[in-house]
Amino acid sequence: MAIGVKVVTRPGSLSQQLYLPAIAEGMGVTFKHFVKNFFGNLVGMRKKTDIQTIEYPEETKKYPARHRGLHRLMLREDGQTRCVACMMCPTVCPAHCITIVPEEAPDGSIEKRPKIFEIDELRCVVCGLCAEACPCDAIRMDTLEHAKPVYRRTDAILDREELLSRGAKSVAVQGGVGAFWREKVAAVPQTQPDAAVLPAGPPAGPTPVATFQRAKLDQESDQTPIKG
């Protein structure tokens, strides 16, 4: 059986078949936009026009507050890192971009602290699971910054000092008080930490292990692409 031909009648008035009224209407719309945008832009009233363009290097779009940007490590009230090297974040990280080497904390109230804390921003998939998994509010992604462009892949690895440099003091309660912690904390009298008792901060500069990793990765990245 041959393919049937279905003739579709298109009902249309004379003015529709003439095209001209519809054309005039359409051109009126575009012309209205043109006049508004053109003259508004000419007299420097960009805000009043409909122009949506963001002229990038001069203007930047404001990120929403929950934007996931570069990581940072938060600080305790005494300026130490809040991280207790519990290894939650490297465990949950789907891209395995977090490296933590723990060490014993000199402060008796905390068992561990990170000796090395490195995040490879090139491997990071910006999922935010590390910040979500962290029980201490130690790692956050609320800097509203991009990962910076780098010349070498190893430069994209952020070490602890760099992560801490963006950090701020967090007021979240820490230390395993458990359920009903608000009441429990309110019951304990707050004491000012004594500067003399507190241990010295971590040594400045890249730790030996980080330096070793960087050198090794430098060697690899110069020769072979990173294997997936």
Added chain:
Amino acid sequence: MGYGTLVFSILAGVAKILFMILGFLMPVASILTWLERRQSSMMQDRLGPNRANIGPFKAWGITHFLADALKFMFKEDFVPPMAHKFLFMWAPVMAMAPALIVAAIVPFGPPLCWGQLLETGAACNQPVPLQIAHLDIGLLFYFAIASLSVYGATLAGWASHNKWAMMGGLRASSQMMSYEVTMGMAVLGSFLVYGTLEPGAINDFQTSFLNFDNWRASWGIFSQPVGFLLFLTAAIAETKRTPFDIPEGEPEIIGYFVEYSGLRFGLFFLGEFLEIVTSSAIMITLFFGGWHWGSFIDGFLFSHLPNVLFVVAMFTLWAIKVFIFCAFQLLIRWSLPRFRSDQLMQLGWQRLLPLSIANVVGTAIIILWAQL
């Protein structure tokens, strides 16, 4: 004496050609390439290209056309290995040259009174008409040359040895041939009204804006409104721009210049805008009073300015008129969607052609009946 006059007219002709091409057509067409992007973006709530600058000179990015030209010059000029080399090389020239040649018949200002340049309101002893070629067959010359530009598109499509280019060339030739008929018929109405095909003479008729006593003296749009619409439609179809841009049809076949790159593509690109300028100029000559701006403005400027300033002022006003028409064509191009190939043919042959014939017959009947 006769020898001196000959030398003078040759020199004047060369000067007019150089002025028209280098002083008007090329700059305006180049600026239109930028203006189109800027105007379209304003219509679509964007900003458009506004970055190019020469040092501190920015002027809303008007120097983008210079940047484009530089880019075209330094791009690789690729010739496909299977292409017909000679035709491939010359097709862009064939596409662009007609647009330049056509401008020869356009009157672009009142006659310059040589020797009386500083006299106000003088009768000319030695007038230099501001029209490159005074041709009695004027409009026929326009059709003859404008229809040559179809060779540029068709040869480019054929010589590229590319299926899509071939399709574009075929579409271009069929479309342009179809709409030339309507275009000729549309102008026939003006020919009946004015009794001449010479653009300069048609221009000289339309001295006042709207004249009820002598309607030949008013702008052509009032005596030939249907003719204007038909001519406008056909002229847009001839320039192969939206809504008649199926020979290019970027989303489907790219068009007859798909294989072109560098400055050769630039010639096609510029030729398209040159066609806009010249078709606008012809449209103004036929339907919008040429360089006339109504008897009041003309007379005032004529009686208050020395001849040379009068000519400069009228040329500027004419250029503004052309520019408005170019901008209007750009507005059409960015407002309307594209026709389908069969719709295009249907519109051309079943709607516009009968309408243009009716326009010619109607005009003739009115002129005969009213003994105008």
